[in-house]
Amino acid sequence: MSAITRAGLLALLAAGLLAVSQRAPAQSQEKQAMTSEQKEAERRARLKLAADGLERLYKVQPDARQAVEKASGYAVFDISAIYAILFVGQKGKGVLFDNTTKKATFMVSSRAGTGPGVGKQRVYQIFVFKTKGAMDQFILAGGTGGDVSASYSTGADGMVRSFNPSVDIYQVPESGVAVQASWGGTLYSVDSQLR
Numbered sequence: 286m287s288a289i290t291r292a293g294l295l296a297l298l299a300a301g302l303l304a305v306s307q308r309a310p311a312q313s314q315e316k317q318a319m320t321s322e323q324k325e326a327e328r329r330a331r332l333k334l335a336a337d338g339l340e341r342l343y344k345v346q347p348d349a350r351q352a353v354e355k356a357s358g359y360a361v362f363d364i365s366a367i368y369a370i371l372f373v374g375q376k377g378k379g380v381l382f383d384n385t386t387k388k389a390t391f392m393v394s395s396r397a398g399t400g401p402g403v404g405k406q407r408v409y410q411i412f413v414f415k416t417k418g419a420m421d422q423f424i425l426a427g428g429t430g431g432d433v434s435a436s437y438s439t440g441a442d443g444m445v446r447s448f449n450p451s452v453d454i455y456q457v458p459e460s461g462v463a464v465q466a467s468w469g470g471t472l473y474s475v476d477s478q479l480r
Contacts, residue, residue: 319478328479331380331391335361338409341457349455352413358383358420360412360473362394363459367405373398377410378476381424385417390424391479396471407459412452419451423473 319327338361343350353359362379374396381390414420 324479328389328391331378331479332389334363334378335380335382338363338411338457341409341459342411342455345457346455349411349413352453353411354384356384356413356415357417358385358414360392360414360423362392362410362412362473363407364394364410365405365407366396375471379410381412381420383420391476392424392473393476394471394473409455409457409459411455411457413455415451415453419449422449423452424475 339353358381360379360381362377364375364377366373366375375394376396377394379392379394381392382388383390412423414423
């Protein structure tokens with residue numbers, strides 16, 4: 286069996302395993318509605334996640350504090366990613382804050398993409414919306430937004446570039462190591478369990 290064939294089979298296997306693992310929790314969540322106590326606990330956990338993510342960002346990028354405070358809003362996500370040869374998959378949860386109204390919107394994200402890479406990584410992804418229009422676009426259509434991005438990271442240093450000049454994106458590694466170069470689309474949507 287050639288190296289290309291083996292690589293293709295491994296990529297298909299990784300894609301299938303990730304798809305199955307992502308479908309199972311989603312199906313069980315749909316069948317089992319959260320109690321009001323569980324919802325409140327999850328909201329508190331997400332707010333803590335956001336505070337932890339900002340704290341880590343400010344340690345590595347002190348200038349980001351002023352950008353976040355002056356922005357129309359910001360979002361903090363805890364993202365888990367897997368890079369398996371040519372397949373990229375990630376999922377996450379987070380919260381978006383409107384700096385004007387002080388409203389918190391609880392969200393989830395998922396990404397599928399491609400590009401060479403190997404590894405598993407967990408990162409905080411922080412979006413800073415310079416304009417209200419950019420923030421509204423992020424959660425357009427009642428809570429479904431998206432971003433097409435190109436990204437690369439090696440080891441502990443990650444960097445993401447946004448195609449939208451009204452949005453700054455910071456990525457702060459939480460754990461794991463990945464060597465990758467990828468492209469793909471990410472879907473961000475309002476978490477229907479926490480509305």
